[in-house]
Amino acid sequence: MSDLKGGLSEAVEAAFAGLGLPAELGRVTASDRPDLADFQSNGALAAAKRVGKNPRELAAAVAEALAGDARLASIEIAGPGFINLKLTDAALGERAQEIANDPRLGAEMVAEPRRVLVDYGGPNVAKPMHVGHLRASIIGESIKRLYRFRGDTVLGDAHFGDWGYQMGLLIGAAMDESPAVRDAVEALNAGETADAAVFNAVTLADLDRLYPEAAAKGKADTDYRDRARKITAGLQDRRAGYFALWQRFRDVTQVALERDFHALGVDFDLWKGESDVEDLIDPMVAELDAKGLLVDDQGARIIRVTREGDKKELPPLLVVSSEGSAMYGTTDLATILDRKRSFDPHLVIYCVDQRQADHFEIVFRAAYLAGYATEGQLNHVGFGTMNGTDGKPFKTREGGVLKLADMIEMTRTKARERLHEAGLGENLSPDEFEDIAGKVAVAALKFADLQNFRGTSYVFDLDRFTSFEGKTGPYLLYQAVRVKSVLRRAAEEGVQPGPIVVAEPAERELVLTLDAFETALAEAYDRQAPNAVAEHAYRLSQAFSKFYAACPILQAEPAIRASRLALATATLAQLERALDVLGIAVPERM
RNA sequence: GCGCCCUUAGCUCAACCGGAUAGAGCACUCGCCUUCUAAGCGAGCGGUUGCAGGUUCGAGUCCUGCAGGGCGCGCCA
Incomplete structure (x- = not known):
């Protein structure tokens, strides 16, 4: 089973190949112009450049080859040679049904599952937890869940900084x-x-x-x-x-x-610490020495990691200090060795502040030299800092570091206030109200972080994050809860979902958005960028909200009611799944 | 000094191998609740993508230079 984009890509690629052109040029993407088409292929433009022909003529030839495709309602050539594809309602309905019947809600699995270890970058025993740890845990948790959902075997290691x-x-x-x-x-x-x-x-x-x-x-x-x-x-x-x-x-x-x-909904599989590899260090140092990698320098023992073509000279890895103690990088190197022996990962993802990029480059190079990993297996997924509204790294009003526990409590307090303001949860038990406030707080914090690309810094603004309007975690929860409410009512009335039939524009848009799940997951996976999934969750919520406003569900006549109920059910399942990948849980009601 | 990252609407952020008219949210203006949760939906307003060149049929995206900001650069982690 593939998504519409994938299915259409195959057809257009075949058409390109049939014309003697490179098949990969036929790649189909979601349309940039939803007013004109559902999908588009830009391949004729690139092909024209390569073979020196008129792009519109090539596009026309491709369009002719596609003419018999029953899925397509129209094929049009636009502008300099864009191929615009519009799907029939029937094709959309069929795909929606497929997603509704699929336990994975239209998401695919990776072809070759890998063993992946996610390192959350080490909360330290001594240093208080600060906002950097919040980002590491939010992003790391999401990457762990994303990789797991795609089919990899993933372990998350807190990698405690407890030594030195x-x-x-x-x-x-x-x-x-x-x-x-x-x-x-x-x-x-x-x-x-x-x-x-x-x-x-x-x-x-x-x-x-x-x-x-x-x-x-x-x-x-x-x-x-x-x-x-x-x-x-x-x-x-x-x-x-x-x-x-x-x-x-x-x-x-x-x-x-x-x-x-x-x-925060963050749980580690391993609570390893730097101390756990302590015993490996002496034999490792001896082995590095035997391999001829260690050099004596200013009383310390180092590994030089410079390479031909480096723009700047990287400092060496300091393995043993002049005092005779193991350093930060030494334990990191020993950890790589330990993980190779215990888990043998295909990939280790270090989810750590971008500022440590040089440090990891040095450690990774040393590991490659030592044969503890092969080039590319170690991956630093860096993120930017969380800044205050003044644009500088986040501090409390007193100028100190905000503890994670305090930040969570602050956010919960805000969530409670907002719920009261909206007059929500008043008839719920105190326990359920607290549970909802907790979920709203987590959704606010996590979505605010994950909607941005991890590499960029962003401004921490609690009032904005906990707002229940706009592109926020609470908005997403609200949408999901609203669907649950409709489904609950349908169940009470004994209404059953039935075959999906697509007719209204809002239904078309919703199905196209549901279909884009796989694209979002694949992009997030390839770029290690959960913001693609966050964006999808938001778009899906919006598409549902439009559908909800435009298309009555329970009041519709039976066949349409059954279809819309099925569509709503599938939407909720996919939305909850996407939020789960982000590490966000949805309450039953609010 | 050397190196890396960033600069997109008033604010906070997106933008899928370089594609059509650069998108959201907030703020602001207007419209929509006797109908499934209005924490919602619709419409409007808002851009010389830091500056100057270059490559290309086509550049926010690639290249060069400049300006501004952030970060890193051996015995802390």
Whole structure:
């Protein structure tokens, strides 16, 4: 089964081939001029250039070859040589029926499913969650769902940043603050027994508070920095006190992260961290050395990754620092090795801020040199920053970093207000109302992000995102809920869906939009750009809304009523499916 | 200094290998609820796609230069 675009492409490509022209030129796309046609092919223009003939003559010859096609109501040549195709109502009705009967709602599967790992770019133990993590999780979750829906086997890994210098800083700061913690750490480090329960007093709030202070001190004070480095090395040597305290940091952080991410409808398959590959590092370094990739430089051990033709000189990958510790890039490299051994992915997608592009380029090149992946298997899918209304990276009114949990709560509060304003949900139970407010909040946040191409930065404006008018998440939920309401009423009245017959302009438009699902999914998949799916969901909602306004469903005469009910059912299913790919859930009512 | 990204309507953003008249939403103006959820629908207003060249039958899209903005550039992650 293929969509209308695909089916027509085959016919037009065959017509091109029949004229001795390259078949691929016959590719059909949705029409740029819906007033003139449903679909178009621009191939005659390109072909004319290649063979030196008049494009309109070539187009006419193609049109003649297509003349017998029963699907086509008209074939017209327009402008310099566009081939405009209009479908019969019958062909549209048939396709609508196909979509309605299809569990995948008209979406295809990839020909060769792959194993794909999505890396969400690592929330860190020490650093508070900021808006960058929101984008990574929203986009990463959507890419995971998209790839999965297309047929790939996909794992999402939170890839916790739980190792390295930041941990040394934090352990030192926690020890400075509490003599009890300090004594316990030192006792354990010395091989004595100590009550590790004192570590349980350390909370996530403590970490959030201590880290920025410690990081600032480490920058200003060399002694402080040296101590943190020594602690880091001690942690990497598994000294019992450091290790036990570190474990506590990790636990409190993971609990909070899981809660926050779950509230956003983001769930990870793997909660791996940088610490999980710690044991791989020494053997890996030895192996890199044996392969002759390591170079001693200024007391550190590096891998040079420059290539012929580089426009600028990339810094090398720093594998072992002059202090003897593993670096950020080292754990990334070890993670690549670990994933190759455990999952052997065809593709690893790093969903991380665009600003880290150079870092990933360096790590990837090192991995290719080491043979841990083959060229092209590692893919950095970068995204822009989320800015405040002043155009600068988003900050709270006080100038601080907004925590993810606070942002979610802020959005929920806004959602509740909006629901009250609209007088909605007043006769629902408090639990259901809260559930709806949560879904509205998630839809608002996610759709606002995903409707933009991931690579561009965008402005975070909560009032706009939670608005229930216009191109927003709540609008999409409203449309879906409205269909559910009609279907519920139909069920109460015992009305059954029946064969789909297309007649009205609004019905034609709706079916053409339903048919475009596959195109949107394929584009999103190929470009790793969920905004194509977001755009489709919005267009589908709009097309339905027009249909809803123009074509009464339950009041229509029985045959038409059955047809429109079937169309509405298929629309809802596809809309929910598209929203699901975006990670947005729809309530039953609102 | 070197490199990467960005600049599209008053604002926020789209635009499928280069195709016809560059599209949405917000804001603003007007019309539509005794009929399935008006958080909706319809109509209108709004553009020298930062600037200057080039390639092409055809450029927001490709190339060159310039201006403005953002980001990155070895021992943090």
